[in-house]
Amino acid sequence: MRKLLALLLGLILAGSALAKEAAPAVPDPALEKRAVKLEEQLRCLVCQNQTIADSHAELAMDLKKEIREKLKAGMNEDQITEFLVARYGDFVLYNPPVKATTVALWFGPFALLLGVLAGLFFYLRRRRAAAAPPLSDADQARVQSLLDASEERQ
Amino acid sequence: MLRARFLIPAVVFAALVALLAIGLTLDPREVPSPLINKPAPAFNLPQLDRPENTISQKDMLGKVWMLNVWASWCVSCREEHATVLALARTGVLPVIGLNYKDERADGLAWLARLGNPYQTSAFDHDGRVGIDYGVYGVPETYIIDKAGVIRYKRIGAVTPEVVRDKILPLVKELNGNA
Numbered sequence: 636m637r638k639l640l641a642l643l644l645g646l647i648l649a650g651s652a653l654a655k656e657a658a659p660a661v662p663d664p665a666l667e668k669r670a671v672k673l674e675e676q677l678r679c680l681v682c683q684n685q686t687i688a689d690s691h692a693e694l695a696m697d698l699k700k701e702i703r704e705k706l707k708a709g710m711n712e713d714q715i716t717e718f719l720v721a722r723y724g725d726f727v728l729y730n731p732p733v734k735a736t737t738v739a740l741w742f743g744p745f746a747l748l749l750g751v752l753a754g755l756f757f758y759l760r761r762r763r764a765a766a767a768p769p770l771s772d773a774d775q776a777r778v779q780s781l782l783d784a785s786e787e788r789q
Numbered sequence: 790m791l792r793a794r795f796l797i798p799a800v801v802f803a804a805l806v807a808l809l810a811i812g813l814t815l816d817p818r819e820v821p822s823p824l825i826n827k828p829a830p831a832f833n834l835p836q837l838d839r840p841e842n843t844i845s846q847k848d849m850l851g852k853v854w855m856l857n858v859w860a861s862w863c864v865s866c867r868e869e870h871a872t873v874l875a876l877a878r879t880g881v882l883p884v885i886g887l888n889y890k891d892e893r894a895d896g897l898a899w900l901a902r903l904g905n906p907y908q909t910s911a912f913d914h915d916g917r918v919g920i921d922y923g924v925y926g927v928p929e930t931y932i933i934d935k936a937g938v939i940r941y942k943r944i945g946a947v948t949p950e951v952v953r954d955k956i957l958p959l960v961k962e963l964n965g966n967a
Contacts (some may be wrong), residue, residue, distance in 0.1 A: 649929050680925035683817060695888065697916050722923035724823040 663707075670703050673712050677719065678727050686729065815929045829856070829933045830921035837888045837896050844885065844911045846937060848905035854883045855956070855965045856931040857907070857947075858919065860891040861899035862881045863927040869946035870903050876952050878907035882932075882960050886910030889927055906928055932956060934963045 647774050674688035681692040687699060698719070716728070727733050733741050770778065824830075833845040846856075852859075857873055860867040877884045886907035888896045893912060900907075913919055922931070932941040941959055943951060 680820065694916075697920060701920060721823060722920060723925065724820055724923075726820040 640709070666706050669712070670699070670706055673702060673706075673715060674699060676729050677716075678729055680723055680727065809955050816945075820925075822939075822944075824931075825921055825942060826903055829931065829937050830918070832911060832913075832918040834913055834918060837886070837893060837910035837912045838898075839909070840893070842909075843908055847887065848934070849883070850937050851935050852883060853932070853960050854885060856885050856887055856922075856933060857931040858887045858889050858927050859910075859931055860889045860927050861891075861895040862891065864956065865946045866928045867903070869928055869948070870906070872947050872949055872952060874904050874906040875949075876947075876956070879964065881957065883908050887918065887922070887924075887942055888912050889924060890914065890916040890943050901915070906942070907918050932959055932963075 671688055675686050676699070677687040679685045679687050679690035679692055679695045679698075681694050682690050685695075687695045687702075702715055705718070710718075719727050725737070731737050731740065807810050829846045831846060833843050836842045855876075873884065876882075884906050888910045888911070889911065893914075896910065896912070900910075911918065916924075921948070928946060930943040930947050931939050934940050940963060941955065943955070947956070
């Protein structure tokens with residue numbers, strides 16, 4: 636039993652020793668902050684629904700390294716974004732630019748909302764217009780007599 | 790009139806099904822590459838099999854050629870390997886490999902075991918050239934024309950259909966125009 640425990644413990648320790656260390660943080664905290672902020676706006680192309688900052692995919696790791704090196708070399712955020720878009724396309728941006736191919740993406744939901752609101756507006760207006768016509772005098776008298784009759788019964 | 794109104798939900802449902810069905814046939818991994826019709830990014834890397842020699846995209850100027858990104862750890866590369874081998878054997882165009890984020894020994898062993906379709910492979914150990922080529926899902930394949938411009942990119946395994954319908958007609962066209 637004790638041997639088994641020792642073996643288990645050994646395995647657990649070996650596992651943690653083998654675990655990959657996180658990429659060493661850049662000593663400059665301001666630069667690190669800029670890098671992380673930029674990475675949070677970039678999509679990891681391997682996992683697609685994660686940002687580069689969140690992802691531990693190999694490619695995301697490489698791009699993190701690349702971004703830090705470029706920042707250190709004095710490139711600004713826009714230049715780095717341009718560098719990545721030139722290679723991977725607008726798809727890397729979580730905040731895609733407004734242009735001909737992205738018009739539907741940017742304005743489609745609003746167009747849909749407007750369309751539905753307009754439809755609702757016309758539907759309600761038509762329903763109001765089609766509301767029950769006013770009663771004729773004869774009907775009115777009949778209603779009144781029925782109501783009176785029920786009152787008398789009580 | 791009344792019957793027509795009851796049909797509205799059915800029509801909306803059918804439209805939704807059609808929309809989602811189209812969505813299912815699309816591959817979200819296929820991101821259009823901005824590199825099409827751009828000059829192939831420059832590289833100068835040691836060759837996998839001859840570390841003392843280098844290979845550069847410039848060496849291939851004047852030829853229509855194929856750059857195939859592969860790695861020994863990549864499962865789909867195995868899948869496409871027979872197709873790439875067959876294509877290389879026809880001699881239609883030279884095939885250069887880009888051995889991406891691999892170990893030299895592993896890469897060489899992989900080629901020795903499965904056959905080597907490549908004139909040579911550039912050894913991109915740290916994946917820097919891969920980043921320049923916008924590689925994110927190995928295998929990837931580029932067709933580059935005589936002027937060194939990327940004309941076609943395939944993300945994922947090359948299949949016999951891709952060779953027949955895309956690569957061969959394009960190579961023919963590119964060779965004919967010059």
